[in-house]
Amino acid sequence: MARIIVVTSGKGGVGKTTTSAAIAMGLAxxxxxxxxxxxxxxxxxLDLILGCERRVVYDFINVINGExxxxxxxxxxxxxxxxxxxxxxxxxxxxxxTQEGVGKVLEELSKEFDYIxxxxxxxxxxxxxxxxxxxxxxxxxxxxxxxxxxxxxxMLGILSSKSRRAERNEEPIKEYLLLTRYDSDRVKSGEMxxxxxxxxxxxxxxxxxxxxxxxxxxxxxxxxxxxxxxKSEAGQAYADVVARYLGEKLPHRFIxxxxxFLRRLFGGRK
Amino acid sequence: xxxxxxxxxxxxxxxxxxxxxxxxxxxxxIELALQEKVNLAPEFFKDSPLIIxxxxxxxxxxxxxxxxxxxVLRNIGFFPVGIRGGNEQQNKQASSLFIPIDxxxxxxxxxxxxxxxxPENTKPALSQPETTVIKELINPASAPPIYAxxxxxxxxxxxxxxxxxxxxxxxxxxxxxxxxxMAEGNIHVYNTLRGRALAGVHGNTDARIFCFDLQAELIxxxxxxxxxxxxxxxxxxxxxxxxLQNHAxxxxxxx
Ligand SMILES: Nc1ncnc2c1ncn2[C@@H]1O[C@H](COP(=O)(O)OP(=O)(O)OP(=O)(O)O)[C@@H](O)[C@H]1O
Ligand SMILES: [Mg+2]
Numbered sequence: 001m002a003r004i005i006v007v008t009s010g011k012g013g014v015g016k017t018t019t020s021a022a023i024a025m026g027l028a029x030x031x032x033x034x035x036x037x038x039x040x041x042x043x044x045x046l047d048l049i050l051g052c053e054r055r056v057v058y059d060f061i062n063v064i065n066g067e068x069x070x071x072x073x074x075x076x077x078x079x080x081x082x083x084x085x086x087x088x089x090x091x092x093x094x095x096x097x098t099q100e101g102v103g104k105v106l107e108e109l110s111k112e113f114d115y116i117x118x119x120x121x122x123x124x125x126x127x128x129x130x131x132x133x134x135x136x137x138x139x140x141x142x143x144x145x146x147x148x149x150x151x152x153x154x155m156l157g158i159l160s161s162k163s164r165r166a167e168r169n170e171e172p173i174k175e176y177l178l179l180t181r182y183d184s185d186r187v188k189s190g191e192m193x194x195x196x197x198x199x200x201x202x203x204x205x206x207x208x209x210x211x212x213x214x215x216x217x218x219x220x221x222x223x224x225x226x227x228x229x230x231k232s233e234a235g236q237a238y239a240d241v242v243a244r245y246l247g248e249k250l251p252h253r254f255i256x257x258x259x260x261f262l263r264r265l266f267g268g269r270k
Numbered sequence: 271x272x273x274x275x276x277x278x279x280x281x282x283x284x285x286x287x288x289x290x291x292x293x294x295x296x297x298x299x300i301e302l303a304l305q306e307k308v309n310l311a312p313e314f315f316k317d318s319p320l321i322i323x324x325x326x327x328x329x330x331x332x333x334x335x336x337x338x339x340x341x342v343l344r345n346i347g348f349f350p351v352g353i354r355g356g357n358e359q360q361n362k363q364a365s366s367l368f369i370p371i372d373x374x375x376x377x378x379x380x381x382x383x384x385x386x387x388x389p390e391n392t393k394p395a396l397s398q399p400e401t402t403v404i405k406e407l408i409n410p411a412s413a414p415p416i417y418a419x420x421x422x423x424x425x426x427x428x429x430x431x432x433x434x435x436x437x438x439x440x441x442x443x444x445x446x447x448x449x450x451x452m453a454e455g456n457i458h459v460y461n462t463l464r465g466r467a468l469a470g471v472h473g474n475t476d477a478r479i480f481c482f483d484l485q486a487e488l489i490x491x492x493x494x495x496x497x498x499x500x501x502x503x504x505x506x507x508x509x510x511x512x513x514l515q516n517h518a519x520x521x522x523x524x525x
Contacts (some may be wrong), residue, residue, distance in 0.1 A: 124430075150429060153446045157428030172425070201464075203426070203444065 002110040005117045006135035006173075010151030012122030014143045015180040018216055019238070020119035021049045022227040023139070026242030028083035029227075032114040035074065038088035039131040040121040041097060046195070047087045050077060051223020059089040064101035070108050079228060084113075097130055106134050124158060133164050137174045137245075140204065143181045144193040149201050152177075156202070177204035178241065184210040184256040195255060208241035210234050211254040287351055292339075295332040301342050306348055308467060310490065311452060320348040321372065322410065325355025336363035345461040418454065427451060439469075447487055453477070468495075470514075479512040484521070494519055 007020045017040070024036035028118050037060060038046035047053040053077045058068035063086070077083035086105075089096075109116050115239075120131035132138060137168050142152040160166060166173075179198060186192040195209065215232035219225060227242070229235040233254055240250050308315045321427065327334055336359075340350045352517060353364040354372040361371050372461035418437030425432055429448030444461050449465035451457060457469045459481040460500060470477030470492040477491050484505055488497050491514045502521070509524045 150448065153429040154448065155432040156426070157446075157449070160425060160428065161431065201446070 002107060002113045002116045003137065004135050005115060005133040005137045005139060005143060006120055007117060007139045008120040008128060008132055008155055009122065009141040009148070010124055010155040011143070011148045012127075013214075014148055015115075015210065016122075016141050017046050017049055017119050018220065018226065019139060019141050019178060019180065019210075020117050021046060021225040022118040022238040023236075023242055023245070025050075025077070025080060025083055025114070025225040026227050026239060027115045027117075027246075028077070028080045029244065030242065031082060033082050033084075033112065034115040034117065035084040035086060035109055035113045036117040036119060037086040038119050039097070039127055040119065041088050041092060041094045042090060042129060043121070044088035044090050046119050047075070047085060048223065049220045050085055050225060051089075052077065052085055053223075055086045059087045059092075060105070061089040061092045061096045063072070063105055064096060064098065070105065079224065092163050094127055097127060099130060099133060102130050103134060115129050124154060128155075129158065132159055132173070135159075135163060135173050136165075137176065139178050139207065140202075141178050141180055142198060142202070144179060144183075144187060144195075144198055146193065149193065149198055152200060156204075176205055176207040176245070177202060178207050178210065180210040181212045182209045182254065184254070188256070206252065207244055208219060208237055209252060209254050210237045210241075287321050289321045289323050289354070290343075291323040291326055292334065293326050295327055295334040295344060297334075297338060301346070304343075304346055305349075306493065307471075310471070310493065310495070311450065316347050318348055319351040320354075321352035321354055322350055324357075324360060328357050334360065336360040337474060339368065340364075340367055340369065391401045418456070421453075425493070429465075447485075456480070466490075469512075475514050477514075479490045480510070480524070482509045483507055489519065489521075491519060496521075 005023070007016045009016050018218070020036055024034050028034040036046065036050075038044050039060075040046070041061065045247055047056055055075050058073035060073070062068040063073045074084045074086055077085065082196045116129045119134065140155060142148050156175060159175060163173050165171065177198070179195060183192060184216070184261040185196060187194045195206070213232055213234035213263070215229055216226050216234050219235075220231055221240050226232055226235045227238040237254055240253065244250055294300070298338070303308040322336075322339065324334060324345070333394065336356065343350050350369055352370050352372045353360065356364060356371065364371055420440055421433070421435035423433060423439070423441045424443060426443040427445045427449040428444045432450045433439065433452065435453040437453070438458070439451060440454040440458045440460075441451065444462045445451055445459055445465040445467070447464040450468070451459075451465065452468040452471050454470065454472045454474060456477050457467050457479045458509040459467070462483040462485060463481040464485045464487065466488040467479050467481070467486055469479045473492050475492040479489055479491065484501070485507060486498060486501070488495055490511055491512065494514060494517055496519050505521050505523055510521050511524055512519060512521050514520070
């Protein structure tokens with residue numbers, strides 16, 4: 001049985017797809033057979049970040065509609081043979097994603113894979129809800145700014161009430177915080193929220209802080225997930241995230257300037 | 271082809287709907303009182319089913335046109351789904367609107383919209399006076415009062431989530447900005463309260479709100495409310511209790 005991870009945020013452009021690609025690659029590199037699914041119908045770019053866009057023949061919706069088998073649609077990653085990608089359709093409309101269809105595909109994949117990573121679209125609409133519905137774990141990707149934190153909080157409410165686990169009264173989805181695009185200088189200068197500010201509102205288990213880094217853009221341009229760039233701080237931070245998720249105890253890095261402007265405005269409570 | 275899959279199935283289940291007890295037949299006053307309630311929690315009341323209880327009116331021989339009141343309720347956004355305690359004429363009118371008539375239960379433990387009821391007329395009791403008082407009012411010879419159980423919530427209430435308790439509401443985790451918690455009784459939050467908290471929503475002016483860390487967007491007791499703008503800086507982020515005194519919300523730090 002696979003463990004299903006949803007990478008979600010509510011707010012757009014915070015780094016969900018970057019994160020999905022990185023952690024899927026990280027898990028695969030550790031020897032776990034992993035598939036990453038793009039739920040962003042109409043805006044696919046997971047395949048770009050993984051550098052397999054020219055090998056897409058069939059997509060997620062083809063599989064749901066029974067027009068292709070899962071094995072026909074899965075693309076094996078060129079850097080790691082334990083990693084597979086199920087791309088989104090760029091052309092079809094979102095209504096083709098149905099709960100029943102998604103459930104069937106996930107059930108099939110569960111038999112073969114250790115981890116299924118679901119890259120959620122932004123928003124709190126159907127696509128995002130379907131991406132999280134079957135999840136066991138949620139990586140809540142948040143940027144250190146108020147609107148992103150608010151949207152994450154909203155998403156956490158949906159995770160705890162609208163998932164299959166919630167509907168079946170099972171143990172709730174395990175929720176983790178991933179603070180991305182963290183810019184220590186801007187936190188120190190008070191332009192951005194600090195980790196403490198974010199945690200005061202969300203209070204979640206912190207899986208890692210991903211620093212703002214130019215290497216993220218160059219990695220996605222090259223089609224190689226940033227986690228494979230061991231020189232990059234963002235790459236190292238993602239490697240830590242995967243290790244922590246798998247149970248290793250590692251100290252948090254890239255975290256200068258924990259207190260942002262909220263704290264300085266109101267002062268700590270202790 | 272043989273197809274044995276069933277076309278339908280009956281299941282026994284309970285369907286919850288609030289009961290609206292009317293004490294006066296002044297339709298304009300009813301409409302105003304209801305609109306005030308709805309404004310407090312528009313999302314909560316939107317498309318809510320409603321059972322209309324006319325027993326009190328008919329006891330006082332106050333006449334009410336059922337078709338007219340049903341129309342008013344629909345306009346506000348309620349769905350009348352039943353009538354109880356109506357007279358022959360009102361029941362006939364309900365039937366003509368395909369609204370079922372509830373004759374089975376002659377007692378009710380339901381709350382009421384506080385506006386139509388004068389607080390001075392009802393003896394304040396200590397913990398859950400609302401249900402008790404109404405019950406006595408309707409049927410003085412009835413069995414001992416039924417207390418609504420307290421609702422305990424241990425997980426965080428996030429933005430966009432809404433909790434409603436028919437009795438007291440006890441929350442152990444944080445309540446996020448953008449969340450809404452409502453109780454017909456008291457509200458206890460043993461954590462940070464950032465969202466909206468409404469106690470005594472059926473008009474119980476004795477209801478109180480207690481919280482460990484007050485950062486609420488809105489607090490309300492029996493319809494009297496304050497927004498975060500009106501909150502005094504002194505009690506911000508402090509443990510407080512909030513209660514009503516002569517229609518004024520009092521916020522006191524718990525030392
Ligand atoms: N740690 C980082 N440092 C610098 N840039 C980053 C970082 N993480 C993400 N980005 C950039 O932010 C942009 C959005 O990233 P990404 O596509 O992963 O977000 P998303 O949440 O999937 O967006 P959408 O909601 O549109 O699906 C991209 O240009 C990406 O290169
Ligand atoms: Mg994306």
